[in-house]
Each structure stands twice: as C-alpha cells, then as structure tokens.
Amino acid sequence: MKDEFAFIQSITPAYSFRDELINGIGDDAALYRIGAECDEIACTDTMVEGIHFKKDTMTPFQIGRKALAVNVSDVAAMGGIPLFYLVSLSVPNSGWSTRQLKEIYRGLKALGDEFQMDMIGGDTVSTRSDLHISVTVIGKIEKGRRLLRSNARPGDVVFLTGPVGGSAAGLSSLLSGDTNSYISYHQEPNPRVKQGRILAKSDCRISLNDVSDGIASESHEISEASGVSIVLEQDLIPAPEGFDAYSSFQRLEWMLNGGEDYELIGTVAEADWKNVENLFLKQKESIYRIGYVEDKKPGVWMSYKDQKFKLDKKGYNHFSSKE
Amino acid sequence: MKDEFAFIQSITPAYSFRDELINGIGDDAALYRIGAECDEIACTDTMVEGIHFKKDTMTPFQIGRKALAVNVSDVAAMGGIPLFYLVSLSVPNSGWSTRQLKEIYRGLKALGDEFQMDMIGGDTVSTRSDLHISVTVIGKIEKGRRLLRSNARPGDVVFLTGPVGGSAAGLSSLLSGDTNSYISYHQEPNPRVKQGRILAKSDCRISLNDVSDGIASESHEISEASGVSIVLEQDLIPAPEGFDAYSSFQRLEWMLNGGEDYELIGTVAEADWKNVENLFLKQKESIYRIGYVEDKKPGVWMSYKDQKFKLDKKGYNHFSSKE
Numbered sequence: 001m002k003d004e005f006a007f008i009q010s011i012t013p014a015y016s017f018r019d020e021l022i023n024g025i026g027d028d029a030a031l032y033r034i035g036a037e038c039d040e041i042a043c044t045d046t047m048v049e050g051i052h053f054k055k056d057t058m059t060p061f062q063i064g065r066k067a068l069a070v071n072v073s074d075v076a077a078m079g080g081i082p083l084f085y086l087v088s089l090s091v092p093n094s095g096w097s098t099r100q101l102k103e104i105y106r107g108l109k110a111l112g113d114e115f116q117m118d119m120i121g122g123d124t125v126s127t128r129s130d131l132h133i134s135v136t137v138i139g140k141i142e143k144g145r146r147l148l149r150s151n152a153r154p155g156d157v158v159f160l161t162g163p164v165g166g167s168a169a170g171l172s173s174l175l176s177g178d179t180n181s182y183i184s185y186h187q188e189p190n191p192r193v194k195q196g197r198i199l200a201k202s203d204c205r206i207s208l209n210d211v212s213d214g215i216a217s218e219s220h221e222i223s224e225a226s227g228v229s230i231v232l233e234q235d236l237i238p239a240p241e242g243f244d245a246y247s248s249f250q251r252l253e254w255m256l257n258g259g260e261d262y263e264l265i266g267t268v269a270e271a272d273w274k275n276v277e278n279l280f281l282k283q284k285e286s287i288y289r290i291g292y293v294e295d296k297k298p299g300v301w302m303s304y305k306d307q308k309f310k311l312d313k314k315g316y317n318h319f320s321s322k323e
Numbered sequence: 324m325k326d327e328f329a330f331i332q333s334i335t336p337a338y339s340f341r342d343e344l345i346n347g348i349g350d351d352a353a354l355y356r357i358g359a360e361c362d363e364i365a366c367t368d369t370m371v372e373g374i375h376f377k378k379d380t381m382t383p384f385q386i387g388r389k390a391l392a393v394n395v396s397d398v399a400a401m402g403g404i405p406l407f408y409l410v411s412l413s414v415p416n417s418g419w420s421t422r423q424l425k426e427i428y429r430g431l432k433a434l435g436d437e438f439q440m441d442m443i444g445g446d447t448v449s450t451r452s453d454l455h456i457s458v459t460v461i462g463k464i465e466k467g468r469r470l471l472r473s474n475a476r477p478g479d480v481v482f483l484t485g486p487v488g489g490s491a492a493g494l495s496s497l498l499s500g501d502t503n504s505y506i507s508y509h510q511e512p513n514p515r516v517k518q519g520r521i522l523a524k525s526d527c528r529i530s531l532n533d534v535s536d537g538i539a540s541e542s543h544e545i546s547e548a549s550g551v552s553i554v555l556e557q558d559l560i561p562a563p564e565g566f567d568a569y570s571s572f573q574r575l576e577w578m579l580n581g582g583e584d585y586e587l588i589g590t591v592a593e594a595d596w597k598n599v600e601n602l603f604l605k606q607k608e609s610i611y612r613i614g615y616v617e618d619k620k621p622g623v624w625m626s627y628k629d630q631k632f633k634l635d636k637k638g639y640n641h642f643s644s645k646e
Contacts, residue, residue, distance in 0.1 A: 022362060026548070027472050028400035028533060029366035029462070036359035039345060042443060043352035044459055046411040048450045077351035088369040088457040120365060127371045129452030134411040136367055136459040139352070149350050210351060225349070
C-alpha cells in the first residue's frame with residue numbers, strides 16, 4: 001500500500017444505513033445515539049493469518065466477511081440487532097496487494113450491508129508478518145430482553161437452529177487440498193440474527209449461545225453459567241446433508257467439537273417450546289429440539305438409546321497445542 | 324500460555340466502576356445502557372510489536388497502558404467521557420511469558436482505573452509472529468456538545484493544552500539506546516480527558532483534535548475539515564523543558580511532526596478565548612494560544628517574526644516508507 005490516507009478514503013462508506021449514526025469515519029472517534037428504550041451490546045473478535053485462515057483456504061473477500069460475521073453472531077446470541085462495526089487491520093509489509101485489501105473491505109461491507117450495519121471507525125497499521133483483522137461490533141436490544149447463558153433451568157428443552165459440523169468438515173477438506181460441499185460453511189458462515197430476534201421477541205425465558213466452539217463447549221458454558229446439567233440426544237442433533245457418508249466417529253467429532261457453525265444453541269421451558277417452534281415455523285426458519293436440562297450439577301452428557309456418556313469441554317482452545 | 328480459559332479468568336475484572344454496565348465479560352457480548360441524555364463515542368486503535376513498540380523501548384505494562392491511552396485520547400478529543408474498553412490481544416507462539424501478558428493487562432487496568440473505565444470484552448488469540456494489541460473504547464458525551472474538527476472559523480484562536488515534541492525526543496533517545504528525561508512522554512502518555520471535558524462544558528464553539536500525528540498534521544485535519552487556513556506562531560508553541568539544548572531544526576521537527584504527544588489542539592472564537600483560558604486556570608490546567616485561523620483556502624502556515632512558510636502534512640504515515 002502506497003498511501004494510507006488514500007486507501008482509507010477508498011474504503012470509507014459513501015452512505016449510511018442507521019438513523020442512530022451522527023458522525024461516522026472522519027473525526028477522532030465516531031458519534032451515535034441509541035435511545036432510551038434499548039440496551040447496548042458490544043463484542044470484539046480477531047482473525048489472524050496462519051491461525052484462523054490461510055490464503056489458500058479463504059479469499060480476501062471471505063476473510064473480511066467472516067471477521068464481521070463472527071461478531072454479528074455474538075450479537076445474535078444475545079438476541080440483539082447489530083448496528084455498527086469498527087475494523088482494525090494490520091497489513092504485512094509484503095504479500096498483500098492493495099486490491100486484496102480492498103477485497104477484505106468488500107467482504108466486510110457485503111455482510112454489513114446484509115444486516116444494514118455501518119462501518120464507523122477503524123485503524124490501518126502495518127506489521128512485519130501475518131495479516132490480523134480485529135472487528136468490534138456494537139448493537140442494541142430492547143431493554144430487559146437479553147438472552148443470557150445463565151437463563152437455563154431444569155426441565156428446559158435444549159434447541160439448535162440448524163445443522164452443525166459442516167464448518168469443520170469444510171475446513172478439513174480445504175486443509176487436505178480438495179473441496180467438498182461443506183466448504184462454504186467454513187468460508188461464508190451466516191450469523192443467525194433473524195433467529196436471535198425471534199427468540200428475543202418471544203417473551204420467553206431463553207438461554208442462548210452461538211456455536212463458535214462446538215455444541216459440546218457451548219453447552220458447557222450454558223450449563224456452568226446456569227448451574228444445571230445438560231443432556232444432548234445424539235439422534236436428534238441435525239447434521240448437514242450427506243454427513244452419513246462419514247464414519248460415525250468423524251461425524252460426531254465434527255458435530256460436537258468442530259465449531260464455527262454459528263448456529264444458535266439454547267434452552268427454553270418445556271411449556272414454551274411449542275410456542276417457539278411455531279414462531280420459527282411462521283418465519284420459515286428451522287429450529288430443532290436436541291436435548292433437555294436436568295437439575296444436576298453442571299456438566300454435559302450425550303444420550304444414545306439407553307446409554308449416557310459425559311462430554312468434555314473440548315471445542316477450540318487457541319493455546320491448547322502451543323506450549 | 325498454557326490455558327486460554329485460565330488466563331482469561333485471571334484478567335477478568337473483579338469489580339466494575341460504571342452504573343451503565345449491565346453485564347461485562349462472560350457472555351457472548353457485553354451489555355450496557357447509556358441513557359437518553361448522551362450521545363455515544365466509539366474508536367479503535369492497534370499497536371503492533373516492531374512497528375509501534377519494541378520490547379526494548381517499552382515494558383509490557385507500558386504497552387498495555389499506552390494501547391488504551393491512545394484510544395482514550397480520541398475520546399478526549401471529542402470532549403467525551405471514556406466508559407468502556409474491549410481488548411483483542413494476539414499473542415506470539417513464543418517470546419512472551421504469561422507473566423508479561425498479565426503485565427500488559429495490568430497496564431491497561433492502571434489507565435482504565437485512572438479514568439474509572441471497565442473492560443467489558445475482548446479476544447485472546449495466538450499468532451505466529453509479533454504481538455498485536457487492538458483496543459476499542461466506548462464513551463459518552465452530553466447531546467450536542469461534541470467537539471468536531473470541522474468547527475474552526477476564520478478569526479479563531481488556535482490553542483494547545485501542553486508542550487509537544489517530548490514523545491519524539493524520548494523515542495529517538497530510546498532507539499539510540501540511551502535515556503533522556505523525555506522517554507516517559509513516549510512510554511506513558513497521558514490522555515487529556517479533563518481538558519477535553521473543560522472544553523466540552525464551556526459552551527463555546529470549539530474544534531478539537533488530539534496530537535497523535537504531530538501538530539502540523541493535526542492542524543491540516545482541522546484546516547481541511549473546516550475549510551479554513553491555520554497559522555501557527557513559532558515562538559508561541561510550548562516545548563518541553565530543556566528542549567533548547569537541541570538544534571532548532573531538530574527541535575521544530577519533533578514539535579511539528581513528532582506526534583504521540585496526546586495533547587489537545589483546537590480552535591475557539593477570539594471573543595471566547597479569555598473565557599476558556601480562565602476555565603483552565605480555575606482547574607489548574609495549562610492551555611496555550613499558539614496561532615490563529617484565517618479565511619483562506621485550507622493549508623497550514625508557520626509564522627516566524629515577519630516570515631511565513633507553508634507546513635506539509637507530514638506526521639506519521641504508517642505506510643510511507645514501506646513500498
């Protein structure tokens with residue numbers, strides 16, 4: 001990149017979606033106004049070249065799109081509406097052309113536009129090595145409607161908004177150099193904002209998490225935050241189409257611990273389950289009952305026929321294999 | 324780092340300062356509430372090892388502290404109150420001990436505590452190379468009080484809240500391996516939140532910028548955003564104590580283009596200047612008149628005795644020397 005100022009100019013949005021925005025990019029900081037009827041939501045996530053993606057597993061467009069998607073998914077998991085995003089990009093001294101960097105921003109914008117979000121700030125710096133992209137998302141939710149992990153109660157139904165394991169299967173195929181029909185799960189995940197909104201507006205007590213680290217790990221988080229035990233029923237967990245071509249071990253490993261599916265997993269009272277199911281049906285969105293909550297000490301179990309076995313909190317621990 | 328979860332546990336704040344905070348670290352995203360009487364402010368900045376700091380020019384504590392300070396300075400430059408911050412840390416596979424990483428968070432917390440800010444979120448990922456720290460700050464300001472760069476008008480006084488050039492002098496000394504009395508300007512800058520608040524509450528029309536890139540570059544930004552010309556008077560610009568030991572060329576280069584001083588530079592109507600000066604005096608804070616605004620096409624000039632010369636928009640362009 002020859003000129004930082006010209007580059008920033010080229011990626012500065014030409015228009016904005018949100019009435020809440022007062023002043024976007026162009027001053028020391030962005031200014032906006034949410035209003036008294038909503039609480040606010042903020043989260044941040046970083047993707048690093050060589051760790052979260054490689055140039056041969058994702059295009060620059062997909063990298064930008066996903067860096068925003070994983071944050072929007074966190075807002076969805078609170079039942080919120082994503083509004084704004086800020087982007088910090090660390091650009092290696094070599095190996096990335098201005099055209100590729102613009103593609104990253106095109107990917108960010110594609111997902112931002114899909115949810116009518118405005119990019120309101122950022123930072124572009126150079127680095128000696130790998131590309132880093134760090135995104136912060138700000139959102140809102142009607143007061144008191146937030147869907148916390150700590151909301152699960154004994155007797156609740158555990159639900160999931162879509163099949164899991166696809167992202168891990170896609171990544172596995174990308175890393176071995178071939179392609180299967182699952183790679184788009186990994187490269188272009190879709191945050192479940194609409195589903196989160198249906199749940200937030202249902203007026204039911206709901207616990208919720210997005211599936212970034214695999215449903216075993218996400219269930220553990222709900223279990224621990226709520227002080228309950230969770231049982232997942234193996235036969236009820238939806239798999240992507242064609243998954244039975246894989247060994248049952250491989251399939252379950254991807255489904256339970258693969259992560260990066262960005263579906264929503266949560267719990268709702270048994271008495272409200274039919275209601276929730278109907279709300280999803282009306283909106284033509286899918287939701288699956290996959291287990292139940294028990295009044296036992298925190299832990300996650302998998303039931304299969306009349307057996308039950310304990311699930312570890314595996315998921316993706318960024319540092320587990322490092323030292 | 325052996326275990327990301329244990330590390331995150333160790334840096335999660337044990338208490339919070341802000342009534343606005345509903346739910347901090349521990350769910351998919353943070354939740355807070357600002358209220359109807361304020362607008363909100365958001366900004367983000369990244370510091371990269373080898374580019375913005377080196378292990379031998381700054382301690383881990385200072386790196387964390389400064390990563391937050393530069394963002395708080397942006398909020399100060401809007402006249403706002405910093406409230407919350409989110410931290411994304413990319414940790415190299417080797418070279419940084421858990422103790423050093425905790426020191427980074429201790430530095431963040433030291434500055435955060437100084438301004439009663441809460442850390443409400445973050446992400447900790449690994450990287451194959453240099454450490455990256457990316458901070459987002461969220462703040463607030465009373466509705467309509469924001470101090471934009473575009474507020475300067477012909478006839479305004481140009482002011483500065485303190486001496487500039489110290490940070491560049493300190494860095495220069497650090498890079499050549501010795502120490503002078505200026506290194507703390509570089510290592511431990513102090514964002515001018517109090518000064519920004521005095522200006523915001525003054526009820527005057529004020530344009531404002533923080534000195535991150537040097538006063539020449541910051542003046543250019545105000546000049547361009549406001550469509551006016553700015554004249555800086557060489558003899559009025561405050562230098563750090565002892566600066567006359569350096570050649571006048573070196574001194575001026577540091578003062579005009581050094582950057583990272585994080586003082587505030589801005590303009591106010593001549594008729595309001597005495598008022599502003601008195602407000603600062605009352606609060607025992609310094610403010611210096613260093614120039615004036617002219618009704619000419621955008622540009623920045625330096626006046627010295629009866630000469631005037633044009634100042635380039637130099638400052639620090641992260642990519643200028645790279646390709």
